[in-house]
Amino acid sequence: MNWDSSEDYQKIALANKLYYEKNANHYDQT
Amino acid sequence: MKVIKAMLESGGRHSSIKALDACGGSGNAALKVLELGMEAWLCDQSQNLINIFEKKCSKKGYECHFILSEIGQYLATTNDSYDLIVFSSALHHLEDYESVLRLALKRLNNNGMIFSSFDPIKWRFPAKQIVKIEYIVFKLLNDFGDFFPAAYRRIRKVFSSRQEKENRAVKEDNLGELAEFHVDQGIDDDRLVVQLKLHGAEIIWHKKLCKSRYRFFEILLSVLGCKTNFKLLLKRI
Numbered sequence: 001m002n003w004d005s006s007e008d009y010q011k012i013a014l015a016n017k018l019y020y021e022k023n024a025n026h027y028d029q030t
Numbered sequence: 031m032k033v034i035k036a037m038l039e040s041g042g043r044h045s046s047i048k049a050l051d052a053c054g055g056s057g058n059a060a061l062k063v064l065e066l067g068m069e070a071w072l073c074d075q076s077q078n079l080i081n082i083f084e085k086k087c088s089k090k091g092y093e094c095h096f097i098l099s100e101i102g103q104y105l106a107t108t109n110d111s112y113d114l115i116v117f118s119s120a121l122h123h124l125e126d127y128e129s130v131l132r133l134a135l136k137r138l139n140n141n142g143m144i145f146s147s148f149d150p151i152k153w154r155f156p157a158k159q160i161v162k163i164e165y166i167v168f169k170l171l172n173d174f175g176d177f178f179p180a181a182y183r184r185i186r187k188v189f190s191s192r193q194e195k196e197n198r199a200v201k202e203d204n205l206g207e208l209a210e211f212h213v214d215q216g217i218d219d220d221r222l223v224v225q226l227k228l229h230g231a232e233i234i235w236h237k238k239l240c241k242s243r244y245r246f247f248e249i250l251l252s253v254l255g256c257k258t259n260f261k262l263l264l265k266r267i
Contacts, residue, residue, distance in 0.1 A: 003106035005126070012125040013100045015200045015208035017075045020055065022205065024078030027056040028085075 031062050034114065034145055034263065037234075041141035043113050050112045052101050052134065053120035057083035063116070064092045071112070073097040073104050102126075105133035113139050119148035122212035128222060132229050135266050143234070146262040151238060152216040157256035164247040183207060219260040226264060235263040 005013075020027075038047050047068040051060035054072035056079045063070040064087070072083055072095070080096050087094035097104055101124070115134045121127040134144050153161075169177045187207070190198075198204060223236055238257035242248040251258060 003103055005102055005129075009102065009125040011200055012123070012208055012211045013075070013102070015205050015211075016053075016123050017100070018200065019205035019209040020074075020076040021078050024056070024076060024082060027079060028082050 031059075031066060031145075034143060035066050035068060038113055038141070038143065043139075043141060047113045048111075048139075049114040049116060050110075050137075052105075052115055052117050052130075053123060054083065054096075054116075054118075055079045057086055059116045059118035061086060061090070061092070063114070064090070068114070069093075069095070071095040071097060071110075073099055073101055075100045102130050102133060105130065105137055108137065111137050111139045111142070113142045115142070115144045117144070117146040117149075121146055121149045122217060123209055125211055127212070127217065128225055131222075131226060131231075135226070135229065135231055135264075138266050141265065143263060143265045144231075146260075148259060149219075150213055150216040151257055151260045152218040152220075154256070156254060157251060157258055158216075160247060160251055160254075160256065161242070161258060164242055164244060167247075168243055217260070219262070223262070230267050231264045232267045233262070233264050235261060237261045 035047065049060075049063045049068050049070050051057060051063065051070060051072045054060050054074050055076070057070075057072050060070040060072045060083065070092075072080065074080055074083075074096070075098065077098060080098060083096060084094050101120075115137065117131075117134075121131075124130050131144065131146075138144065169180055173180075183204070198208070200208060219236070219238070223233055227233065237260065239259045239261065240248060240251045240257055241259045242251060
């Protein structure tokens, strides 16, 4: 990530990415 | 969404309306946009969710456009512009949603709009307490397997210090909690509106709503005058 986002922003963005990659199957049914 | 489309058309946009579903996930908002005959682009950082969006599009015969990127990164670096940018249940996942909205404002075409919905407002008593009870009921009825792990995560969170919370690393067992970053406190929508106005936004709607998974809780919240969510429609001046 190269825009001037903070470390916290990047951390939360990463958590979102990992969470939704892991739980994507749930959204296959919606 | 129909009303927004009509507003964009009355603002002089008659050729195809180009919309971005920001943090679009599996594309619920993008599909609504496509159903209304607009052109939809979906931005998300999860390839798995984009695959699901592609599958849904192909099933319905829609043309599928997507951008695999974190939304802040995309908005900060792209030259693309849109007539409509939708954040559907997205802002509370972004640590700095205000900066992202400001970036989105810069990517709007003339008379373009940003629509945000399904985000929690800053909690006030007794709304937060009622919604917590509602969540316990939901877990018991619909996700019992995660009921005790969720209770453990909650207890751990209550007893961890602020410093510990801030330093908490991204780990398998706290991904959901970190992903739903602003759910616990909610978003201060009144402050957000003031800030966006200062950065060149004109607010068309700012609605506070009372939402629940269950009718009983919705009535209870409504009787007590509690608001839980907000919707924003804005454009760049």
